[in-house]
Amino acid sequence: MSLRIATNEILLVEDNPGDVRLTQEAFAQAQVHTQLWVARDGETALAMLRGEKPHDHVPRPNLVLLDLNLPGRGGLEVLEMLKSEPDLRSVPVIVLSSSQTERDVLASYALHANCYVTKPVDFAEFVDVVKMIEKFWFTVATLPDAVR
Amino acid sequence: MMLIDDGEPITGAARDPLRPDPYRRDGLPRRIVPFLAAVGFALALLPLQKVQVSFELLITGVVTLVGVAVLIVLHDWFPARLRRISGLILPLVYIIAIGYLADATGGVNSGYGALMFLAPFWAALYDRRSAVLLTIFWLFLTKAGAFHGDLSLLSVRHATLTALVIGFISLAVQRQVSALLVAGHRIAQESGARVRTVQKLETVNAALERSNRDLEQFAYVSSHDLQEPLRMIRSFSQLFMQRHAETLDDDGRELLEYVVDGAERAQDLVQDLLEYSRIGMVEPNVDDVSLEAALDQALIDLAPAIEEHDVQIERTGNLPIVRGDAPKLARLFTNLVSNAIKYHDPRRRPVIAIVARELGDHRWRIDIVDNGIGFDPEHRDRIFRMFQRLHARAEYPGTGIGLAICARIAEQHDATIIADGAPGRGATFTLLIGGT
Numbered sequence: 122m123s124l125r126i127a128t129n130e131i132l133l134v135e136d137n138p139g140d141v142r143l144t145q146e147a148f149a150q151a152q153v154h155t156q157l158w159v160a161r162d163g164e165t166a167l168a169m170l171r172g173e174k175p176h177d178h179v180p181r182p183n184l185v186l187l188d189l190n191l192p193g194r195g196g197l198e199v200l201e202m203l204k205s206e207p208d209l210r211s212v213p214v215i216v217l218s219s220s221q222t223e224r225d226v227l228a229s230y231a232l233h234a235n236c237y238v239t240k241p242v243d244f245a246e247f248v249d250v251v252k253m254i255e256k257f258w259f260t261v262a263t264l265p266d267a268v269r
Numbered sequence: 270m271m272l273i274d275d276g277e278p279i280t281g282a283a284r285d286p287l288r289p290d291p292y293r294r295d296g297l298p299r300r301i302v303p304f305l306a307a308v309g310f311a312l313a314l315l316p317l318q319k320v321q322v323s324f325e326l327l328i329t330g331v332v333t334l335v336g337v338a339v340l341i342v343l344h345d346w347f348p349a350r351l352r353r354i355s356g357l358i359l360p361l362v363y364i365i366a367i368g369y370l371a372d373a374t375g376g377v378n379s380g381y382g383a384l385m386f387l388a389p390f391w392a393a394l395y396d397r398r399s400a401v402l403l404t405i406f407w408l409f410l411t412k413a414g415a416f417h418g419d420l421s422l423l424s425v426r427h428a429t430l431t432a433l434v435i436g437f438i439s440l441a442v443q444r445q446v447s448a449l450l451v452a453g454h455r456i457a458q459e460s461g462a463r464v465r466t467v468q469k470l471e472t473v474n475a476a477l478e479r480s481n482r483d484l485e486q487f488a489y490v491s492s493h494d495l496q497e498p499l500r501m502i503r504s505f506s507q508l509f510m511q512r513h514a515e516t517l518d519d520d521g522r523e524l525l526e527y528v529v530d531g532a533e534r535a536q537d538l539v540q541d542l543l544e545y546s547r548i549g550m551v552e553p554n555v556d557d558v559s560l561e562a563a564l565d566q567a568l569i570d571l572a573p574a575i576e577e578h579d580v581q582i583e584r585t586g587n588l589p590i591v592r593g594d595a596p597k598l599a600r601l602f603t604n605l606v607s608n609a610i611k612y613h614d615p616r617r618r619p620v621i622a623i624v625a626r627e628l629g630d631h632r633w634r635i636d637i638v639d640n641g642i643g644f645d646p647e648h649r650d651r652i653f654r655m656f657q658r659l660h661a662r663a664e665y666p667g668t669g670i671g672l673a674i675c676a677r678i679a680e681q682h683d684a685t686i687i688a689d690g691a692p693g694r695g696a697t698f699t700l701l702i703g704g705t
Contacts, residue, residue, distance in 0.1 A: 139501045143508075242536055243504075245507070
């Protein structure tokens, strides 16, 4: 078994351009060396994960940041589909939501989300959260891709 | 409760269409009395096994029918207050007359007619038709040969006496039944009205609950969805400030600060609104809760603030066990104590006394007394309203939701919170709550 240090490819599933920008800014400020790919809806996200055209240039992500509030297929539905595909379900999914609704939290974990994070209202805190996500998922935890 | 004068015949009462007829609605007494009378007849005739069946009976029946009709008319014609007497005297006069007639003519069937007349007469006081029907029924019975034999003078007297007794018993029963039925009818009417009122109340209540739920849902959804754009405003203005503050002059920075500040405040409000509506939305988890433990929890949560302001906490008396929701009750204490800490008087060491005592009948009074800046008692109700503040934001930050949340939690636990205080002399928040 050879250990290979993979580039940290993150797929952000988020439709709100403001949030996309904020997340990009947060990752930039957190000085985390990651490649952030953005899918504006669930269909695109699934296509990117499956490596379907025209998204086949997107590498398979190590981590998915999923917003629940998506147009068309909601985040929970995308999560369910993702976790029902044997090829995709090993990719850790972090639900990143502005909602702290009990229903959303419980439903996310019931659909095998790997973790649920509430977006902090303060930008500085958001940067901290991004740093922590990076630290935990890419430093503390060993991801399946790293041992393949 | 209206009592029906049993001497007051229904026939008389029914003539006035404007006056409600208490018997007419239930109709039962009018059916019961002829029935009782018929039974009474059968019983009365038991000793008279030898009743002669003859054509005379038919004539007696007709005479009786006419006699009943005449007596009813006479009876109705009597002034209302005399009817009680007429109801007794008329049949007696009739019976005696018939009896003498029977003696004089040597016929027996007229006396027999007297017997069959009496009970129908009582019935007729309440319903003419049943009296007629009963008489016809009686004629049919005798015609069919149900009874045979002779009626002696003795048996006429015996029959008269028996019929009288039966008549009185019928009347007594009639009185009771009428009174009961009228009372029952009245109760049914009243309870019907009450049921309708309760139903109406329930409908209105359901509508109110629905509207409250809708409002809560609305508050929840709007506050939840408002978070998003506010987060955008706040984050981007922060980011803008971070990145471009140098390129702005003082005026530009000040303006931008207002944007950041406004967004922050709006966000605080929205979050508090969300929390407030959440308290209403989440069904209280009802359990036996130790308020002692709830207060412990609150003081643990507030430990940093207590330490920071060197607050002296004095607890007197044991807090009760109540039925309720533990986290919410802890929240209630947290808000009350943090309120006391927040509005401390900077010139003296803050002291917060928590005093519990039983008022009896499982009611408890818990006072949270502070030596803070106090407030004008004029505002003692206002401070529990949502987003009501007594101080400028610059002086004391906050949206003014804390005590509103307390009031709401108290309300959910059938408890009451009263505030009292005086400027510069501290405040007292009193919780009145039922223990188990």
